[in-house]
Amino acid sequence: MFRWVKNVAYLSAKELRSLLSDPVLIVLIVYMFSLALYTVATSITTEVKNASIAVVDHDHSALSYRLQQSLLLPNFKKVDRIKAEEIDRLMDIGEYTFVLDIPPSYEKDVLAGHHPQIQLLVDATAMTQAAIGSSYISQIFRREITEFLHQSQLPLPITATVNVLYNPNYSSEWFLGGMNIIGNLNLLTMLLVGAAVIRERERGTLEHILVMPVRSSEIAMSKIFANGLVLLLVVTLALRFVTHSILGVPLPDGSVSLFVLGSAVFIFSIASLGILLAIFAPTMPQFGLLMLPVYIVLYLLSGTVSSVENMPQLAQQITQFSPTTIFAAYAQDVLFRGAGLDIVWDKLAKMAALGTVFLIIALMQFKTMLSKQG
Helix, strand or coil: CHHHHHHHHHHHHHHHHHHHCCHHHHHHHHHHCCHHHHHHHHHCCCCCCCECEEEEECCCCHHHHHHHHCCCCCCECCCEECCHHHHHHHHHCCCCCEEEEECCCHHHHHHCCCCCCCEEEECCCCHHHHHHHHHHHHHHHHHHHHHHHHHCCCCCCCCCCCCCCCCCCCCHHHHHHHHHHHHHHHHHHHHHHHHHHHHHHHHCCHHHHHCCCCCHHHHHHHHHHHHHHHHHHHHHHHHHHHHHHHCCCCCCCCHHHHHHHHHHHHHHHHHHHHHHHHHHCCCHHHHHHHHHHHHHHHHHCCCCCCCHHHCCHHHHHHHCCCHHHHHHHHHHHHHHHCCCHHHHHHHHHHHHHHHHHHHHHHHHHHHHHHHHHC
16 A cells, blocks of 8 residues: 555656646646636626617506616616517517517506506527526516505515525626636546546657556556646635635635535546546547547536526436536535535535546556557
């Protein structure tokens, strides 16, 4: 056991020197967890901003004007008033994303206790704004009508009190700031560890390693440990300084240490998968062609881009065996909900189990690769 640890430490030091002597990889790692992280979090938004909206007002009442004035910047542009016969033409040319049609006697029917309906026409080609904007408008109108009835001293059918514990302003930066760390960590872990194996084969240094009394497990673990140590350090700094200090994402007490622990287990799992892919790909270009589709599928089905519950049932079941999906749920529990180890320990166990399976398969194939290389 002591000899195994000694060999892993020696090979890890060699791998660290190789990684730190490559300025291109160092710049890539720093960029992915600094400027790229900030740019994506601040440029891509899941909120509704500057949505174009028009109103066809058949009522011309105090309530209808109040509803129109409640649609404010920066969520919506200035509300335009149009005629009913202009709706189809203006929406066909993409002039407006939303058009509201307020029926006659709307305020009168509301005060009478009826439930009149406002028609909302949506340009569904603007997918994100169409879905989220409809929800925005419904919430805004519900609040305004409730306040209007309260001021009119009429009994309210339902009194709703909404308390948002996390992210009360629904800022996408808070969500994307943490979730993009997962995507970048997934990509770089698979890339660096897999490329390290390919680099040994292409440079012919495996022949030098073969004459040493080392095992395939020592070679594999040294690459996981060396590259994982660098990535774990960078991830910790990115979470603390970029996500928390620059983007302003609040971090619950103890969440940083738990996130680092989860990141370490996740790196082990994805690095084992990267070694497995590198063994199947004999050259660096083939490894790139094999790695990218695997990364894209894992990332898109992980729940960091869209909710897992929105996916088909079969995709939901398959993606539960993905370390990226498990780590995304783990990170959301730790960073967004302040969960403790007693709640997320099972996710750590699942990632460790998957990583062990990947590593065992990789080591079985690794011995075959080494024998052929020798």
